[in-house]
Amino acid sequence: MEIRQLVLGAPEFAGRRVLVTLAPPLGERDPRYPLRGREGLLECMAGLFHSGGGGKLIVLHGLGGSGKTALVLEAITRTQGCCPACRRTVWWIDARQEEGLLAGLRAVARQAGLQSDRAWGGDAADVLWSQLNVLTQGWLLVLDGLDDTALLDGPGSLASGTGWIRPQACPTGVVIVTTRNGGDPSWGSGALFLPVRSLHADRAAEVLLDHTGDAAGSPADARELARRLGGLPLALHVAGSYLAEVMGMPDAFKGPQTPDSFAAYVRAMEAGSAPADARQALAETWRLSIELMRRRGFTGTDSLLEALAAFSDAPIPHTLLLRPAPLGAAVHALAGISGPVLWRMLKELAALGLLDLVSSSEAPENVVAVRLHPLIRDLSRTAAALPAAVRLMSAALALEELGSPEDPERWVAWQALTPHVLELADQVAACAEMDASTKLVSAGLATMAARHLQALGLFEQARGRYEAVLAVRRALQGDEHPATLDCRHLLSSALHDLGDLPLARAGYQAVWEISCRVRGEEHTDTLTARHELGRVLHDQGRLEEAHEHLAYVREASGRLNGPRHPYTLTARHEAARVLHDRGCLAEARAEYEAILAIRREELGAAHAGTLTAQHNLAAVLHDQGRLEQALEGYREALAGRRRVLGDRHPRTLQTQYKAAHVLRDLGDHAGAVELMTVTLRASVMVLGVSHPQTVRAADILRVWGADPAPAVGT
Missing domain, CATH: 1.10.10 (Arc Repressor Mutant, subunit A)
Incomplete structure (x- = not known):
């Protein structure tokens, strides 16, 4: 490859003479640090060098610091001396400023054979390409860092092929432009776009390890830092160089907060105290991009x-x-x-x-x-933008198409939005200057996200979010505000799902008593709290107290809402559970069959309420000794819950647990042990080893003569 270098005068700009060099800055390429993750792009560029570019303008575009310049330098170096067909005269122009670009193009024209500066007049673009068109030896022209396509229009238009760059006019040359700006239509149809993206985690981690070896931490730690830096090669190089320098520094010169490992660097970034270099490496790119837009x-x-x-x-x-x-x-x-x-x-x-x-x-x-x-x-990221982001999220969650966070048919959208809701809530809570209105709106959004987490069976995560929201509600609205009571009710439901019955009961008791006083005994929310209190008492084995509460709710809801209203049916369902546990199997079965028929008719066979009634009816059939009917009922409920809630949802696991018992009673010991083991393993993952449902499954396996340890992970 022939590389020419010449420093020569150019027309005066603003009263000064511009000096240019057309030599590629090969000194910027450091052989100690291989170019990671760019094999595909380098192979593509080698093919383009060999073919002459096919009359296309090759546009390498990507975020500042993504390694566009390094990629071109690597491609030039790899083709030098190893592929005679690819050897070309190389001209490299720093195209960040108009004066340097024009001076460089004039220098290219001179090196291509232009005999007199007087020929460089108003038709300079035509003169340049007339010189390039007669060259028989292959050449490569690189315009590095050109973000404003208007600079290439010259006397004509880049898109029309009448500007400063006209690669389609010359079969022997290749023109490459590196730019942040790949989306401008001004490039025209003659451009071939090659995006230079951030590196994937594994290859990005290799960049860090190239600088530090294994002294700064494990490959997993390197991948986490690489992820946090977004795989941006410039930021990776800056961080790797920093850590390499710190590791070679005497301890006396290190401050107590100086990050000296991959993990410490991540912690410093999260705390906002990371070395400024990586951030500054991108700040100018951000500013220039905004200005270009x-x-x-x-x-x-x-x-x-x-x-x-x-x-x-x-x-x-x-x-x-x-x-x-x-x-x-x-x-x-x-x-x-x-x-x-x-x-x-x-x-x-x-x-x-x-x-x-x-x-x-x-x-x-x-x-x-x-x-x-x-x-x-x-x-x-700025605190000033938080109120606007909260308003955007509020508008999104109010969309009719989003529906309820408990509706499985809408879970895809809720799962996409939930991490953003929770991130906003954390930022708002951490901002001491945030206004009360934004805090309350954010609290409402976080409540909806927590309801979705609870519907997914992520009870511990939901509990933490409810507790955070409750603290905000109490501080800003007081204990008796309806929103505070609603949040406390939801927190109690999460505690109930987690098996913490004493705390759940205390929470429901408080909500019910306050709601009676401020809303009235027969307000819908008061009846709901009393209903949930009855459920907890039932689960604690306090059947008479549970029956008293549930019977009141059923009567009141039937009188206020009608016998087929969802609230009435839910209370009737819980009352049937009490009948079951009191040994009134025939009465409980009749109730469940009636409830199941109504729910199938009004809600459909796949609704969560329908599946719960089917599950509980199967439990009564089991206790009546109707094992085949019970197994069939559990199988239908299990198939529905798996389809609607997923294989690992706590309610799915509950049905599996019950079905395993029926298999055991039918004499299928191996099938029962297998299903209970699967249930225990999933319960450990979802609910934890200390959850009552997990403990029960492990105990049952021991009773059946099976070892639960492999499923528990011990």
Whole structure:
């Protein structure tokens, strides 16, 4: 490969002479640190060098710091001396500024054979390409760091092939541009786009380990830091170099908070005290990208990024969260934005590498979410944007299509939104200056997310969220406010699901007593609290007290709402459970059969309430000795719960537990042990080893002569 270097005069710009060099900056390539994770791109570029580019402008685009320049330097180095067909004269122009670009193009024209500076006039672009067109030897022209495509228009237009760059006009040359700006239509149809993305975790971890070896921690720790840095090569290099320097530093020069390992660096980043270099490495990229968007007519880009940065490090379902009307109402700088403009803005930000457009695995052609680069999120996150983000989330959760957080048919959307709701709640709670209104709205959103967690069977997570919301409600609204009572009720339900019956009973008792006083004895919420109190008393074996509460609720709800109302049926169902436990099997069976018929008719066979009635009817049939009928009932309930709730939901495990007992009583010992072992293993994973349901399953296996230890993990 022939590489020419020449420093020469150029036209004066603003009264000064511009000096340029056309030599590739090969000194920036450090052989100690291999280029990781770019094999596919390097192979593609080698093919393009060999073929001459096919008359295409090769556009390497990606976030600043993604390694575009390093990639081109590596491609040049690899083709030097190893592939005669790929050897080319190389011209390298630093294209970040217009004056350097134009001076460089003039120098290229001179090195390509232009005899006189006087020929470099108003038709300079035509002159340049007339010189390049007559070259017989292959050449490579690199324009490095060109973000503003308008600089390439010159006297004509880049897209039309009449600007400064016209690769389709010369079969012997290859033109490569590195840019942050891959989404500008001004590149035209003659451009071949090669995105340079952040590295995947394993390859990104290798970049860190290249700097530190194994002295800074395990490969797993390196992967976690690489993930936190978003796989951005520049940030990885900065962090790796920093850690390598710290590890070689005398202890006397290290401060107590100086991160000296991958894990310590992650902790420092989470605490906001990481070394500034990695953050500064991206700050200028962020600023320049925002300025470029502004020049292209997109105002409010920084405000949009700030709102997105308030959400979690997870795909952001923009079709739910970024609808134009709520977005314009929540973010002042985006007031009146239309759907097409918003969509173009997101695509432009993706082209600049500031965010990714994430496709659904089920519908790969339909983009359903966006995801911010982690460091961009860090740079854009401000407490001032939290109220707008909370308003956006509030509008999303109010959408009719989202439905109830307990509805399994809507769980896909709720699972997409829940991490963002919880992240917002944590940020709002940590912001001492946050206004009370935003705190209360955020608390309401967190309650809905916690309800979804509880519906998924994640009872401990739901409990923690309810406790956090309850603290906010009590501080801002008092113990007797309806919202406070509702939250305390939900907390008690999570405690009940976790098997903590004393705390659940105390919570329901308090809610019922306060609600009687402030709402009235027959208010719907008062009756609901009393109903749940009856359920806990039942589970504690206090059947007479439970019957008293449940009978009152059933009578009152029937009188107020009618005999087929869901509240009435739920109370009737719980009363039937008491009858069952008191040994009144015939009466309990008749009640369950009547309830099941109504629920199938009004709710459908797959509804959670229908499946619960079917489960409890099977339990009565089992106790009546009708084993085949009981097994069939459990199998139908189990199939429904698996389909609706999933294999590991606590209610699914409860049905499996009961079905295993029926198998045992039918003489299928091996089948019973196998099903109970599967149930125990899942219960340990979902509920923990100390949950009553887990303990019962382990005890039963011991009684049956089986060892529960392998399922428990001991």
